[in-house]
Every structure is written in structure tokens, then in C-alpha cells.
Amino acid sequence: MDSTRRLGKYRVEREVLDEQRLEEVTQRKTHSDTHPSLTETLKDSLRCTAPKLKRSVLSCLPVLYWLPKYSIWDYGMPDLISGISVGIMHLPQGLAYALLASVPPVFGLYTSLYPALIYFFFGTSRHISIGTFTVLSIMVGGVTERLAPDTDFLITNGTNNTAEVDITARDLYRVQVAAATTVLGGLIQVVLGLVKFGFVGTYLSEPMVRAYTTAAAAHAVVAQLKHIFGVSPGRSSGAFSLIVAGTLISTYTYLNRNFTISVVGEIPNGLSYPSVPDTSIFKKVIGDAFALAMVGYAISISLGKTFALKHGYNVDSNQELVALGLSNAVGGFFQCFSVCSSMSRSLIQETTGGKTQMAGVASALIVLVTILKLGPLFQELPTAVLAVIVLVNLKGMFKQYSDIVTLWKRSKIDLVVWLVTWVSTMLLNLDLGLAASIIFALMTVIFRTQMPTYSVLGNVPGTELYVDMETHREAREIPGVTIFRSSATVYFANADLYLEALKEKSGLDISKMIIYKKRQEAKQRRREKRAERREKRQAKKENGTVFVVPVSPQTPDGPCRWEYLKGGEPDSTSLGWMSELQDGDTTTLGSSSEDTLSRDLERVSLGSLGKWTWDIHSIIIDLSTANFIDTVAIKTMKNIFQDFSKIDVDVYLAGCQSCVVEQLELGDFFSESVTKRHLFASVHDAALYCLDHRGTTCITQTV
Structure with a gap:
């Protein structure tokens, strides 16, 4: 493509529009027309009609929308192949990640089964695989080990009078803690989804999530060292082949009996009965449950939106929050621990041709068959093998250290967020590290709005465009007019800085000028009195x-x-x-x-x-970047109008959005001296008015 090609030209001839004239031309609606009252909103929400009921049901149960349209001929075989592939991955990951959660391995298989079936009915993403995930398993393990440490389950051996850990009692209580935490986290997700708080995941930025998972991977490595150094397994390629080899070696060499090697242990045939979690644990784990809910949702929605964008369908963030919450809440009743989507399994599901959520059902069936019939085959599997599987799956997370180099080149602030998140997660607990990371990330947002880019705009000759004069050589200053713009919204945190920047960019020191003027007026009054006495x-x-x-x-x-x-x-x-x-x-x-x-x-x-005379007679404030204006900012704008009027400089606002104009009206901004005649549809309208008002023409009035 020719890089020098020129686009077409256009010519527009219209009157200069201030806000009052713009409202007349566009027939702007009143606030009551665009914002129904609370009573009307409640009536509309409580009104039940057949179409509205249908939309609500389909929104709550997306499976009722897509399943009747499901084509077995088009989607059946791809979903089956994809489901089998993902199901095979579920087996080693479920067993291995149960170690991270500090619960018996069989509960990792339960976690790979029930949540996937629940998500089938309520989820909107066609490609993510719900189940065990490294970071969440580590977070659950931190909770279970904190509330059920080995020291609380010591028993005395009657033979040699030594203390031993009652592993059975410890594991039973840890399962209860994990289940209670999972149920509470799921309920939090469901409530947030029902009140349309799906946007909450956006506060977990990508650099923060990647740094958090990288630090969590380091925690996972440390957690697996005790299993790894218990035995020296032979090298093998492939996670699944390692399971087979490790199981065969352990079985036929009797490692558990001869060398006291830790193995998976008994995997009971059949499914466990659902049980109500111990609600007395809720108050002890509410902070951990909230952290699990936020991290799990952030990971799942980011993966879901990535696949949705690639394949051209929509993912409902609020419904995803509900679906993930139900997967956790219901799964907790079946002794599952917290779940979310897994990047590795989701990529396998997508690359092997998975088309719909039916692939998740196929993968769950593989896990179900394993639990019912193949469980005893894994009983002699050494836990060291599962620990190695964990490390192999962490390889991708350790590659995220390359983000440091990338962020150094692209964004220093994002790099600082990455480093602070990593350090806080490494030094603090996973839940405290997450809280510190979120707070710091939000502080960077406040910092960016407090330190935006302030610029003076100039006109591009022959156009209605106005650009920063410092970064564009061809931009021309309009004589007598200063056009000021901030790259951020004006609000209480930066209102004072905004006023100072305006004074600095305009070159007008209002306080000095007012002092000068008052001093001169006092001198003038004294001169008048002397002249009067002389006369x-x-x-x-x-x-x-x-x-x-x-x-x-x-x-x-x-x-x-x-x-x-x-x-x-x-x-x-x-x-x-x-x-x-x-x-x-x-x-x-x-x-x-x-x-x-x-x-x-x-x-x-x-x-x-320097200059002999100061020739600024008008200041135009470009508010096109503002999406709201609070009471503090409105007061600041009032002060700007009042201060500059004292030195005979006119002030105008340009590019105000309708919501900003409404907030100005509600904030009593307009008065006899400041009317909507001081607001203009664009910077160009305001500039033309200033020049016409002062009897000057130096820019093109017809573009």
C-alpha cells in the first residue's frame, strides 16, 4: 500500500455553535427523558412479560439457547476429540494440584468433575476448561495448612512413646476447610454476578495478574520440594508417560512398603455423597475466599474474552461470574476446592477443535470413568511424580519473567506494578500479596490522573484540528487565544493541579496581576483625589x-x-x-x-x-477528555471564570459531553455572568467566536 496516498477532502459550512444554540439545533432531551425516575425503574424491573421472562431464563441458563441449535454432524466429533484430550490432561493435573491444596489426591479428581458439569449449564465461553489451576490450588493450600497444621494432629505412639501426625484426621479437616472456603468464595462470585459487578475483574490488570501468577509459581516450587527430594525418579518425556512409568515402578518394586515412599494411596471407587460444609469456618476464611473469587474470575474472564474475540462470539462477564460462582459453590458440597479456567487445558480444547461447552462434558466423562473404574490403578503412584508434574506445568509461568524486559520498553508504570506485585506476593502471603497489589495498582491510576499531560493547542493551518504545539511543528498559535487541554478528567484529586497548570501554560499569574491591579487602582484613586483638590x-x-x-x-x-x-x-x-x-x-x-x-x-x-504587552484576551478550556465532573471540579471551574474575569480575560469551555453539561447544570455552575453561551460544541467553534468577538480573523472559518 502506498504510504503517501492522500485521503479525500471535505468542506463544511455552518454557523458557530455554542451550547445553547447546539441544544436548539439538536433538540436535546431533558434529564428526565434520558434518566427515568427510581419509581419507573422499579416498575419496569418488576413488570413481567413473556419476552422479558424468556430473555431472563436464557440469560441465566445459556445452555437453553445454544443446545437446541447444536449440530451433532458439525460439532459432535470435534467436541468429542477435544473433550477426550482435555480429560486426559485433567487426570494428572487433578491429582497433582490436590497436593498443592494439601488435600488427598482423589479430591483433585472430584474437582475436575463436578465444576465442569456445572459450568456446562451456566457458562457462556465455548473454549475454556474449568477445573484445577495452579495458583488457586496454592492459595487453598495456604488456607488449609494455616487452619489445620500438623502440630494440631499429633498423637503419641504407644510403642516407643513418640509423637506422630494423625494423617487421616488432618486430611479430613483440611478437606472441610477447603470445601468451606470454596463454597464461600463461590457465593461471593454469585452475589457479585447477580448485582452486575462483572466489571470488578478489570481492576486486576494483566501485568498484575501475570506477576501474581509468576510469584505463586515460585511458592508452588517450594511447596513441592518436600515431595521431590523424597525420591530420585528417572527422567522421562511427557507428563502422562511419567505417570505410567512412575506407577509401574512403584507398584512392582514396592517402594511404599520397602522404602516408605509417599504414594497417592487409596482412591475409593464411586462418587462421594454431598455434604454441607462447616459454616463455622466461614468467618476464618472470608478474606481468603474473596481473594480466591477475584483471582479465579480474573483469570477465567481474560481467557474467555480472548477466545471469544478470536472466534467471533460474546462472553457475558456477569454471567461468567455467576457460572464460576455456582461451579465453586456446588462443587464445595462435593468436597471440591476452588476452580477456574486453566490456560493449558483451554488451549488444548481450542486447538484440538472444540466448538462448544459440550467438550467440557466429554472431558468430565473421562474423569468420571477414572473415578468409578480406574482409580485403584493410581494408588501406587508416588507423590514425587505428581510434584514433578506440577513443576512441568509451571514452566509457562516462569517464562513470564520476560515481561520485565518487555514492560521496561513499553511502560515503566506497568513495570513497577509488575515488580511490586511480585515482591509483595513473594514476601507476604498470597492473599495479603493480592490485596497489596490491588491497592498499589489503584494508586497508580490515581497517580496518572493527578499527573496528566497538560498542553496548549494550536491550529493546523487550513483545518479545524487543534493539536499540542510542543509535539507538532505545524501547529500555529491563535493570537490572543490560549487553548488549554488536560489528558485526564478534572476531579477532586487533581483540581488544584489543573488550576496551577492552566496558570503556568497561559503565562498569566493571576494573583500577581490582581495585586498589581489593586495597587494601581489605589494609586489611581489617590491621583484622582489630588487632581480634584487641584481643580x-x-x-x-x-x-x-x-x-x-x-x-x-x-x-x-x-x-x-x-x-x-x-x-x-x-x-x-x-x-x-x-x-x-x-x-x-x-x-x-x-x-x-x-x-x-x-x-x-x-x-x-x-x-x-520580554513582551512589551500581554495580548491574551481569551482562554479556551478543552473538556473533550472529561467523562464526568464532580463538585470540586465545578467549584474550580467557577474560580477560573471569576479569577480571569478580574483581569479582563474571557474563559470558554469546549467539547463538553452531554453528561458533563448535565452535571454542570446540577452543580449550579451557570449564572448571569456564566451562561451556556460560554460553552461551545468544539474548540474550533470557540476559537472562531473569540476571534469574531474581538474583531480578528486569522484562521480558516470554513473547513
Whole structure:
């Protein structure tokens, strides 16, 4: 493609539109038209119609929408092949990640079964695989080991009078803790989904999530060292082949009996009965449950949206939160621990041709067959093999250390978020590390809004475009007009900084100018009084009659106006009156033919300060980047109008969105002195008005 090709031109001729005229032309709706009252909203939400009921049911149970349209001929075989592939991955991962959660391996198989079936009915993503995941398993393991440490289950051996750990009692209580935490986390997700808080996952930025999972992977490595160094397994390629080899070696060499090697142990045939979790544990794990809910949702929704964008369908974030919550809440009743989507399994499901959630059912059937018939085959599998499987699956997470180099080149702030998240997660617990990471990430957002880019805009010749003059060579300043823009919304956290930046960019030190003006006005009043006394004495000498002659800033050459000279410090210099002739010439009052008037209204020369006169008569504030304005910002805008009016500089707002105009109205921003005539549809409209108002034309009025 030719990089020098030019696009078409356009020409628009219209009137200059301020906000009042724009509302007349566009027939703007009132606030009541666009925002129904609370009563009307409640009535509409409680009104039940057949179409509305159908939409609600299909929204809550997406399976009723897509399953009747399911084509066995088109989707059946791809989903079956994909499901079998994912199911085979579920087996080693379920057994291995149960070690991370510090529960018996069989509960990892349960976790790979029930949540996948629940998600089939309520989920909206066609490609993610719900089940065990490294980070969540580590977080659950931290909770179970904290509430059920080995020291709480020591028993005395009657033979040699030594203390031993009652493994059976310990594992039973750890399963209860894991189940209670999972149920509570699931309920939190369901509640957040029902109140439409699906956006909460967006507060977990990608750099933060990647750093968090990287640090969690380091925790996982440390957690598996005790299993790994218990035995020296031979090298093998492939996770599944390692399971087969390890199981055969352990079985036929009697490692457990001869060398006391830790193995998976008994895997009972059949499914366990559901049981109500111990609710007394809830108050001990509420913080952990919330952290699990947020991390699990953030990982799942990011994967779901990635696949949805690639394959052209939509994922409902609120429904995903509900689906994941139900998968956890219901799974907790079957002694499952927390689940979310797995990147490795989801990629397998997508690359092997999976089309719908039916692939998840096929994978769950593989796990079900294993639990019912093949469980005893895994009883002699050494836990060291499962630990190695965990490490192999962590390989992708350790590759995320390359993010440091990438973020250094792209965004220093995101790099700081990554590093702070990693350090806090490594040094603190996983739940405390997550909390610290979220707080720091939100602080960076506040920091960015407090330190935005402030710029003075210039016109691109021959267009209606206005760009930053510091970064665009062809941008031209409009004489007498300063156009100011902030890259962030004005609100309470940056309102004061916004005002200071406006003063700095415009070059107008309002406080000094007001002091100068008041000082000069005081001098002028004293001069008037002296002139009045002189006139009285002169009149009395001539004929005994007193005439009062007012002295005003007027010269024989024409009317006068205030002008400020840029720069300098408040010393002996001051503002003076300037004579503006009708033909446009400007002379100082010192050249007046009347000596008395010249002395009284002498203008001080400030050529050493740079410009001879300050020629700004208008300031345009571009608010096109603002999506809201709070009461503090409204007060700041009022102060801007008031302060600049004291030095005879007009202020106008441009590019205000409708919501911002409404908030200005509700905040009593408009008054007799500041009306909607001070708001313009665009910067170009405001600039044309300023030039026309001052009788100047220097930019193209027809684009």
C-alpha cells in the first residue's frame, strides 16, 4: 500500500455553535427523558412479560439457547476429540494440584468433575476448561495448612512413646476447610454476578495478574520440594508417560512398603455423597475466599474474552461470574476446592477443535470413568511424580519473567506494578500479596490522573484540528487565544493541579496581576483625589467657584484598557493604562499633550521582561477528555471564570459531553455572568467566536 496516498477532502459550512444554540439545533432531551425516575425503574424491573421472562431464563441458563441449535454432524466429533484430550490432561493435573491444596489426591479428581458439569449449564465461553489451576490450588493450600497444621494432629505412639501426625484426621479437616472456603468464595462470585459487578475483574490488570501468577509459581516450587527430594525418579518425556512409568515402578518394586515412599494411596471407587460444609469456618476464611473469587474470575474472564474475540462470539462477564460462582459453590458440597479456567487445558480444547461447552462434558466423562473404574490403578503412584508434574506445568509461568524486559520498553508504570506485585506476593502471603497489589495498582491510576499531560493547542493551518504545539511543528498559535487541554478528567484529586497548570501554560499569574491591579487602582484613586483638590484650588482662585472634574482612564487619543506584561517579579514595576486609538495604533499615555494627565497616568516601561504587552484576551478550556465532573471540579471551574474575569480575560469551555453539561447544570455552575453561551460544541467553534468577538480573523472559518 502506498504510504503517501492522500485521503479525500471535505468542506463544511455552518454557523458557530455554542451550547445553547447546539441544544436548539439538536433538540436535546431533558434529564428526565434520558434518566427515568427510581419509581419507573422499579416498575419496569418488576413488570413481567413473556419476552422479558424468556430473555431472563436464557440469560441465566445459556445452555437453553445454544443446545437446541447444536449440530451433532458439525460439532459432535470435534467436541468429542477435544473433550477426550482435555480429560486426559485433567487426570494428572487433578491429582497433582490436590497436593498443592494439601488435600488427598482423589479430591483433585472430584474437582475436575463436578465444576465442569456445572459450568456446562451456566457458562457462556465455548473454549475454556474449568477445573484445577495452579495458583488457586496454592492459595487453598495456604488456607488449609494455616487452619489445620500438623502440630494440631499429633498423637503419641504407644510403642516407643513418640509423637506422630494423625494423617487421616488432618486430611479430613483440611478437606472441610477447603470445601468451606470454596463454597464461600463461590457465593461471593454469585452475589457479585447477580448485582452486575462483572466489571470488578478489570481492576486486576494483566501485568498484575501475570506477576501474581509468576510469584505463586515460585511458592508452588517450594511447596513441592518436600515431595521431590523424597525420591530420585528417572527422567522421562511427557507428563502422562511419567505417570505410567512412575506407577509401574512403584507398584512392582514396592517402594511404599520397602522404602516408605509417599504414594497417592487409596482412591475409593464411586462418587462421594454431598455434604454441607462447616459454616463455622466461614468467618476464618472470608478474606481468603474473596481473594480466591477475584483471582479465579480474573483469570477465567481474560481467557474467555480472548477466545471469544478470536472466534467471533460474546462472553457475558456477569454471567461468567455467576457460572464460576455456582461451579465453586456446588462443587464445595462435593468436597471440591476452588476452580477456574486453566490456560493449558483451554488451549488444548481450542486447538484440538472444540466448538462448544459440550467438550467440557466429554472431558468430565473421562474423569468420571477414572473415578468409578480406574482409580485403584493410581494408588501406587508416588507423590514425587505428581510434584514433578506440577513443576512441568509451571514452566509457562516462569517464562513470564520476560515481561520485565518487555514492560521496561513499553511502560515503566506497568513495570513497577509488575515488580511490586511480585515482591509483595513473594514476601507476604498470597492473599495479603493480592490485596497489596490491588491497592498499589489503584494508586497508580490515581497517580496518572493527578499527573496528566497538560498542553496548549494550536491550529493546523487550513483545518479545524487543534493539536499540542510542543509535539507538532505545524501547529500555529491563535493570537490572543490560549487553548488549554488536560489528558485526564478534572476531579477532586487533581483540581488544584489543573488550576496551577492552566496558570503556568497561559503565562498569566493571576494573583500577581490582581495585586498589581489593586495597587494601581489605589494609586489611581489617590491621583484622582489630588487632581480634584487641584481643580478645586484652581477654580477657587479664578472665580471662587469649585468645579469637580472626574479623572478617568481616558486620553485625547481614545479609550484605555488594562494590559499585563508577562514575567517579572512584583517590585517597582506595575500595570499601566494603554491608549488604543480608533485606527488601531497604540501609544503610551506618557506621550499625551497634557502634562498633568501624563504624570498621573504614566505607563511604566517593562521591556526588560520580554513582551512589551500581554495580548491574551481569551482562554479556551478543552473538556473533550472529561467523562464526568464532580463538585470540586465545578467549584474550580467557577474560580477560573471569576479569577480571569478580574483581569479582563474571557474563559470558554469546549467539547463538553452531554453528561458533563448535565452535571454542570446540577452543580449550579451557570449564572448571569456564566451562561451556556460560554460553552461551545468544539474548540474550533470557540476559537472562531473569540476571534469574531474581538474583531480578528486569522484562521480558516470554513473547513
